[in-house]
Amino acid sequence: MSVLPDETGHFGRFGGRFMPEALIAAHDELTQAWTEAMADPAFTGEFERMLREYAGTPSLLYDATKLSELAGARIMLKREDLNHTGAHKIRNVLGQALLTKRMGKSRVIAETGAGQHGVATATACAYLGLDCVIYMGEVDTQRQALNVARMHLLGAEVVAVKSGSRTLKDAINEALRDWVASVDDTHYMLGTAAGSHPFPAMVRDFCRGIGDEARAQCLEQTGALPDAVAACVGGGSNAIGMFAAFVDDPSVRLYGFEAGGDGVDTARHAATIYAHEVGVLHGARTYVLQNEDGQTIESHSISAGLDYPGVGPEHAYLAETGRAEYRPVTDAEAMDALALLSRTEGIIPAIESAHAVSGALTLAKEAPGSTILVNLSGRGDKDMTTAIEWFGLGGTGIQRADESTGEPQA
Amino acid sequence: MSVRTAFDTARADGRAALVGYLPAGFPDVAGSVDAMRAMVDGGCDVIEVGLPYSDPVMDGPTIQAAAQQALEGGVRTTDVLRTVEAVAETGAKVVVMTYWNPVERYGVERFAAELASAGGSGLITPDLVPDEAAEWVAAADAHDLDKIFLIAPSSTDRRLAMTVEACRGFVYATAVMGVTGARESTSDLAGPLVKRARELTDLPIAVGLGVSNGDQAAEVAGYADGVIVGSAFVRRLLEAPDTASGIVAVRALAEDLATGVRRG
Numbered sequence: 026m027s028v029l030p031d032e033t034g035h036f037g038r039f040g041g042r043f044m045p046e047a048l049i050a051a052h053d054e055l056t057q058a059w060t061e062a063m064a065d066p067a068f069t070g071e072f073e074r075m076l077r078e079y080a081g082t083p084s085l086l087y088d089a090t091k092l093s094e095l096a097g098a099r100i101m102l103k104r105e106d107l108n109h110t111g112a113h114k115i116r117n118v119l120g121q122a123l124l125t126k127r128m129g130k131s132r133v134i135a136e137t138g139a140g141q142h143g144v145a146t147a148t149a150c151a152y153l154g155l156d157c158v159i160y161m162g163e164v165d166t167q168r169q170a171l172n173v174a175r176m177h178l179l180g181a182e183v184v185a186v187k188s189g190s191r192t193l194k195d196a197i198n199e200a201l202r203d204w205v206a207s208v209d210d211t212h213y214m215l216g217t218a219a220g221s222h223p224f225p226a227m228v229r230d231f232c233r234g235i236g237d238e239a240r241a242q243c244l245e246q247t248g249a250l251p252d253a254v255a256a257c258v259g260g261g262s263n264a265i266g267m268f269a270a271f272v273d274d275p276s277v278r279l280y281g282f283e284a285g286g287d288g289v290d291t292a293r294h295a296a297t298i299y300a301h302e303v304g305v306l307h308g309a310r311t312y313v314l315q316n317e318d319g320q321t322i323e324s325h326s327i328s329a330g331l332d333y334p335g336v337g338p339e340h341a342y343l344a345e346t347g348r349a350e351y352r353p354v355t356d357a358e359a360m361d362a363l364a365l366l367s368r369t370e371g372i373i374p375a376i377e378s379a380h381a382v383s384g385a386l387t388l389a390k391e392a393p394g395s396t397i398l399v400n401l402s403g404r405g406d407k408d409m410t411t412a413i414e415w416f417g418l419g420g421t422g423i424q425r426a427d428e429s430t431g432e433p434q435a
Numbered sequence: 436m437s438v439r440t441a442f443d444t445a446r447a448d449g450r451a452a453l454v455g456y457l458p459a460g461f462p463d464v465a466g467s468v469d470a471m472r473a474m475v476d477g478g479c480d481v482i483e484v485g486l487p488y489s490d491p492v493m494d495g496p497t498i499q500a501a502a503q504q505a506l507e508g509g510v511r512t513t514d515v516l517r518t519v520e521a522v523a524e525t526g527a528k529v530v531v532m533t534y535w536n537p538v539e540r541y542g543v544e545r546f547a548a549e550l551a552s553a554g555g556s557g558l559i560t561p562d563l564v565p566d567e568a569a570e571w572v573a574a575a576d577a578h579d580l581d582k583i584f585l586i587a588p589s590s591t592d593r594r595l596a597m598t599v600e601a602c603r604g605f606v607y608a609t610a611v612m613g614v615t616g617a618r619e620s621t622s623d624l625a626g627p628l629v630k631r632a633r634e635l636t637d638l639p640i641a642v643g644l645g646v647s648n649g650d651q652a653a654e655v656a657g658y659a660d661g662v663i664v665g666s667a668f669v670r671r672l673l674e675a676p677d678t679a680s681g682i683v684a685v686r687a688l689a690e691d692l693a694t695g696v697r698r699g
Contacts, residue, residue: 033566043535043562045493047587047612049594188499194490201492206613208589305536305562306490318512319540320489 029339034222037345040338042221043305048201051208056223058128063230068127072120072231079152080108080115082234086242086398091369092382098389101251102401103239105263106374112403113235113263114145118214120231122149125212132156132207135214136200138165138193139329140172141407142216147181149214157181160200162192165329172407190323193333197307217260218337221308225265225337232266239398240270252395253278253388256402257380258351259295259331261340263402268349278350281340282384284326285353295324296353297336298344306335312344327356327411328376330403352387354380360415362386363405375403376411438528438556438581438604441480442639442660451656451696453478454641455689456532456665457672458485459518460510461501466678468521473682474668475527477689482522483559483665486515486533493534493561495614497666501673512541516553523554530581530604532559538571547574557581557604565601572601583607586632588624599636605661606632606640613644626658648688649695656699664692 029036042052062068076082085104093100105113125133133155137143143159150157159176163185166173176183189195204213218228236254243251254271256264258281271277286294294300297312304313306321314322314334326332343349354362359376362383367373374382378401385399405412412418445452455474459467471482487502487510494502515531523529531550538546538558550558557580563571565584575582581604586595589612599606610625625642632640641661646652652662668685675681 041567042564043567044564045561045587045609046564046585046594046598047589047609049564050587050589050591053591188496189489189503198490198492202495202614205493206611208612305539307492308562313536315536315540317540319537320506321536 029342030222030226034226036339036342039311039341040222040225040309042308043310044221044308045205047205048208051204052221052223054128059124059223059227062124062127068123072123075119075123076116076234080119082108082116083238083242084108086239086246088246089370092366095365095369096386096389097393099396100385100389101243101396101398102372103235103267103398105235105400105402106372106378106404110145110148111406112141112145112375113232113266113400114142114216115148116234116266117216117228117231117262118142118145118149121212121214121227122153122155125155125214126153128212130210130212132158132211133214134158134160134200134203134207134211135216136160136193136196137216138162138196138332139407140165140169140176141330141403143181143183144172144175144179146214146216147176147179150181151179158203159183160186160196160203162186162190162196164191165193165196168329193329194321216262218262218265218339219260219307219309219311219335225309225339228262229265229269229339232262233269235263235266235400236268236270239267243396243398247396249396250274250277251398252276252392253280254398255280255282255381255385255388256400257282257331257377258298258336258340259284259333259377260335261337263400265337265339267400268343272348279343279348280384280388281349281351282354282380283351284328284331284380285355285358286325286327288355289353293325294353295326295332295334297334298340298351299353309338311338311341312336327359327415328380330375330377331380352384354383358383363412364416372401373405374401375405376408378402436556438481438530439639441528442605445480446660451659451699452480452639452641452661453652453689453693453696454481454483454661454663455479455668456483456485456663457668458487458498458501458505459515460487460505460508461669462504462672462678462681463508464510464514464518468518469678470672470682470685471518471522472525473686474689475522475525477686478693479527479689481528481530481661483530483532483663484515484519484522486512486531486537488534488537491534493614495666497669497673501669512537516549519550519555520553528556529554530557530559530583531555532561535560535563543570544574547578547580551578551580555580557583559583559607561585565598568601575603585609586628588612588628592631595631596635599632599638602636602638604638606636606638607663608632608640608642608659610642610644625655629659649691652692652695653698656696662692662696
């Protein structure tokens with residue numbers, strides 16, 4: 026277990042708890058319940074059993090030999106896309122749902138952007154018999170109607186949020202408002218390693234199986250630790266779950282890939298750490314996309330899961346201390362990587378995860394022959410509408426990717 | 436000068452103080468100044484100038500809509516400070532109510548210095564608890580500003596003691612477990628919270644969240660030192676066909692509430 030955060034939830038100068046007093050008692054209760062649960066073998070044993078028997082972990086560490094050949098380095102994919110519900114997120118929601126029951130609460134609320142965390146939350150609530158209300162920006166409910174239908178099928182209520190920009194950050198605001206009024210019987214199941222203490226640390230610990238498994242698998246399959254680990258970063262739960270296992274391995278370089286959108290030289294991106302403005306958002310001090318008056322700026326990414334103007338405070342800390350390096354990957358680069366992985370390995374990644382794949386391809390060029398672990402955090406089924414539009418699919422091929430990678434047409 | 440004097444004056448009159456809130460820049464900067472002055476004319480002892488913020492998690496739909504309109508109108512942090520100055524000229528005590536990030540972004544020390552020189556008395560910080568407030572406390576103390584933190588029905592005894600100890604000016608008691616917005620009935624959580632806080636501090640205790648008319652104000656004034664009204668004022672402006680008639684309605688509400696705090 027990592028030493029950070031400190032007792033008050035700080036990772037260096039980042040993190041903390043910038044929350045209304047009305048919610049502090051709930052945060053204290055949650056911190057205590059989580060701390061006790063993690064020290065209770067009955068809880069951790071049940072969590073591991075659910076992950077194994079229900080979610081399908083440990084996920085494979087796949088030696089992507091054909092992609093590696095193209096890239097010039099050994100790329101190994103942590104196949105979180107093969108988990109139940111198709112992403113790493115099932116780990117976090119099962120942990121928090123089990124904790125909700127342990128706290129004697131019966132209702133769960135959550136925010137969702139693309140709907141992935143909403144579907145995962147609704148899944149865990151269906152599995153464990155909890156009432157579930159999902160807040161989702163109205164714009165997102167329209168963009169992700171299929172996920173809304175999934176949540177309905179799983180028995181969740183979906184509230185379309187009409188305030189602000191009607192996207193993820195507004196859904197978070199609305200969920201917090203619900204929580205202030207319902208905290209006695211309700212747990213707020215935050216979907217990423219951001220927000221106020223204990224959420225960043227708790228979500229990391231529920232997701233750290235990704236890294237623990239990958240580290241052991243890598244040692245077993247290659248006989249050594251990797252040279253580098255790569256993951257995409259929006260709020261940063263999959264990345265911190267991966268990084269946590271390697272933070273104390275000084276030889277392993279950690280790389281987070283943020284959504285560069287149209288490019289970090291434009292106003293349309295979600296590369297929060299790259300933009301490098303410290304602020305307070307949704308309960309924590311971290312890097313925040315903001316204007317000169319401290320008003321949050323709307324982020325942009327082709328991937329809804331990375332389209333967030335903040336980032337988990339532990340990532341801010343890892344960036345500031347230099348332990349991890351964060352780089353932007355544009356929409357176009359991510360989509361190229363998505364197409365390349367699909368063709369070379371027969372794996373369609375989530376667009377989020379494609380940012381990490383793209384980043385790994387660059388790392389391979391910088392360090393030929395190295396071993397790079399990539400967290401393939403989710404599968405791409407949910408992104409087919411975007412892919413159809415981007416590539417003009419339904420015709421004869423993936424021309425755009427072929428042009429930009431220069432690979433011969435398969 | 437501390438907002439405390441407004442509470443002391445009210446107490447000397449044998450009544451609770453009336454605290455009115457509006458966001459700066461709503462409906463526009465000039466209109467918000469006029470509306471706040473009308474609130475003073477109508478009987479508000481203290482004006483809370485809201486600093487509009489893009490992510491107001493403690494506010495309900497009414498205040499969020501007003502803040503959004505102010506931001507879309509281009510209101511800046513400097514406009515908020517100008518508003519404080521214009522309202523403080525009336526002689527009423529003025530405090531700024533703000534989420535934390537805009538202050539941190541402006542520079543905590545710089546904000547404190549400019550707030551003090553604009554004639555503001557202090558800051559109400561809904562998402563800054565004393566645990567995270569070291570920088571603000573230092574700046575406030577350096578500039579003789581009030582630090583108004585919130586207490587809630589869910590606050591433990593230990594937190595209540597710690598929070599009122601950190602406050603200066605008055606203590607802001609959130610009457611309900613919920614966000615801002617006018618409510619049909621006042622909360623039954625507020626009375627016990629005020630009673631708990633009173634055992635810990637001599638500071639005035641004002642109750643906010645949910646009060647919308649003179650009768651409710653009278654009821655709250657029965658046990659609190661101040662009655663805070665926000666959304667009901669905002670609604671008068673939101674629902675008015677134009678700013679001038681909105682300001683008339685704001686003043687009428689202030690008068691109704693001022694009568695209420697004198698009945699309590």
